[in-house]
Amino acid sequence: MELQRTYISGKKTDFLVELVQTISGLLLVAFLWTHMIFVASILLGVNAFNALAGFMEHYHLLDAAVIFIILAVGAHVGAVLRRVPGRWQEQKMIWQHARTIKHNDTWSWLFQAVTGSAMLILIIIHVFIVVYAGIDSTLSAERVHSWMLWFYIVFLFLAEYHASVGLYRALVKWGYVKRHSLKRILTIVTICTIGLGLISLWVFYSLGGSA
Amino acid sequence: MSQRELAIHIFRYNPEDPNDEPKTETFTLQEEEGMTLFIALNKIREEQDPTLKFDFVCRAGICGSCGMLINGKPTLACKTLTKTLPDDITLMPLPVFKLLGDLSVDTGTWFRDISLRTESWIHTDKPFDPEAEEERMSNETALQIYEAERCIECGCCIGGCATANIKPDFIGAAGVNRVARFMVDPRDERDEQAYFDVVGSEDGIFGCIGLMACDDNCPIDIPLQGQLAYVRRKMAAAGWKR
Ligand code: SF4
Ligand code: SF4
Ligand code: FES
Numbered sequence: 001m002e003l004q005r006t007y008i009s010g011k012k013t014d015f016l017v018e019l020v021q022t023i024s025g026l027l028l029v030a031f032l033w034t035h036m037i038f039v040a041s042i043l044l045g046v047n048a049f050n051a052l053a054g055f056m057e058h059y060h061l062l063d064a065a066v067i068f069i070i071l072a073v074g075a076h077v078g079a080v081l082r083r084v085p086g087r088w089q090e091q092k093m094i095w096q097h098a099r100t101i102k103h104n105d106t107w108s109w110l111f112q113a114v115t116g117s118a119m120l121i122l123i124i125i126h127v128f129i130v131v132y133a134g135i136d137s138t139l140s141a142e143r144v145h146s147w148m149l150w151f152y153i154v155f156l157f158l159a160e161y162h163a164s165v166g167l168y169r170a171l172v173k174w175g176y177v178k179r180h181s182l183k184r185i186l187t188i189v190t191i192c193t194i195g196l197g198l199i200s201l202w203v204f205y206s207l208g209g210s211a
Numbered sequence: 212m213s214q215r216e217l218a219i220h221i222f223r224y225n226p227e228d229p230n231d232e233p234k235t236e237t238f239t240l241q242e243e244e245g246m247t248l249f250i251a252l253n254k255i256r257e258e259q260d261p262t263l264k265f266d267f268v269c270r271a272g273i274c275g276s277c278g279m280l281i282n283g284k285p286t287l288a289c290k291t292l293t294k295t296l297p298d299d300i301t302l303m304p305l306p307v308f309k310l311l312g313d314l315s316v317d318t319g320t321w322f323r324d325i326s327l328r329t330e331s332w333i334h335t336d337k338p339f340d341p342e343a344e345e346e347r348m349s350n351e352t353a354l355q356i357y358e359a360e361r362c363i364e365c366g367c368c369i370g371g372c373a374t375a376n377i378k379p380d381f382i383g384a385a386g387v388n389r390v391a392r393f394m395v396d397p398r399d400e401r402d403e404q405a406y407f408d409v410v411g412s413e414d415g416i417f418g419c420i421g422l423m424a425c426d427d428n429c430p431i432d433i434p435l436q437g438q439l440a441y442v443r444r445k446m447a448a449a450g451w452k453r
Contacts, residue, residue, distance in 0.1 A: 101424065
């Protein structure tokens with residue numbers, strides 16, 4: 001043992017950070033899926049969507065959601081940063097390692113890190129737009145019926161991928177599940193949520209076109 | 212059986228020689244009935260290049276000395292039949308461990324260090340009485356211990372682990388599995404806090420990021436996912452109470 005090691009040994013910080021990472025991650029997955037279901041209320045018609053949005057604004061649920069997302073994303077990013085290889089040498093080693101051992105779950109972890117970093121930027125933009133413009137079907141339709149469509153499509157794929165892989169990893173690490181059946185279930189869930197998201201986007205897109 | 216010609220691409224490097232550079236050398240070899248990589252490598256050394264370095268002892272999947280990257284997959288060369296591989300075979304030494312030369316690495320020093328750091332011995336205050344009958348344990352417990360004890364220290368779970376590749380102090384799945392073995396042993400009197408001191412950190416169980424390369428690659432199928440999860444849950448409970 002060296003002196004600098006005595007500063008960190010026997011402390012429970014590592015455990016707590018791991019806990020923050022896992023819990024914030026799980027909450028964010030739950031949030032994402034609820035969010036996608038709410039957005040899909042547009043499938044029931046413009047009125048359903050606006051009623052839900054109005055309800056959320058009336059009871060300040062929107063504010064709560066924004067505060068939650070800032071806190072949860074902040075905690076999650078803070079906790080996972082320690083895992084992302086920071087030094088250039090480590091980056092080089094880890095990518096070469098993944099190429100060498102050709103192991104799927106190792107690749108998916110690297111993609112998770114990449115999609116996670118990209119999403120941080122997308123989330124910030126998304127939250128800003130919603131906070132400044134509020135939620136309204138006409139506004140959404142207009143936005144989707146522009147170049148922003150690509151923003152939403154990319155965002156949808158990144159978010160669902162990151163959430164699904166993250167959930168898989170959390171459950172596998174804590175060991176409450178069989179790995180391979182879990183993978184299958186999560187793939188199906190991801191395809192469904194992405195499908196639902198794409199259909200919602202398509203509805204908004206055609207609404208924007210007809211207006 | 213149609214005999215193929217195998218092209219075996221082998222990583223060559225002698226870290227002792229300051230003029231040497233890492234490179235890949237290709238040897239061609241006629242495949243034979245029932246050929247393992249153990250046979251193939253020995254043939255190459257006998258017939259083509261006597262300086263080729265690699266390790267084998269038991270050639271039966273017991274000693275754990277022949278772990279290497281076979282077309283990227285960390286596994287035992289003596290247990291790998293060439294007929295399960297394509298015509299082109301790439302062999303590289305296991306990463307993480309000290310490279311002795313070509314395909315030969317030093318796993319022993321690494322595992323000894325892990326044994327010391329995880330304190331892999333029975334901790335007890337009971338005086339030892341050589342005359343007394345051994346204490347009994349349930350068959351179930353004995354089997355659980357045996358499951359973990361089967362580890363042959365081949366290092367495949369360590370070489371395949373991305374975390375172990377960039378964090379030199381990470382004890383890896385073999386280290387965690389070792390600790391799990393003592394956790395279930397009723398003769399070991401350590402409480403969960405004592406185990407937490409040993410594995411409740413980033414160098415121990417909380418450094419694992421769940422890539423499961425270890426679980427996918429253990430050549431003797433120790434259920435490493437289960438062992439990691441078992442220790443993780445125990446250490447979470449211990450950490451919570453701390
Ligand atoms: S699950 Fe992944 S990070 Fe954890 S020990 Fe196994 S290979 Fe390493
Ligand atoms: S756990 Fe399996 S892969 Fe790891 S050293 Fe032991 S036998 Fe080898
Ligand atoms: S030579 Fe002993 S395990 Fe391969």
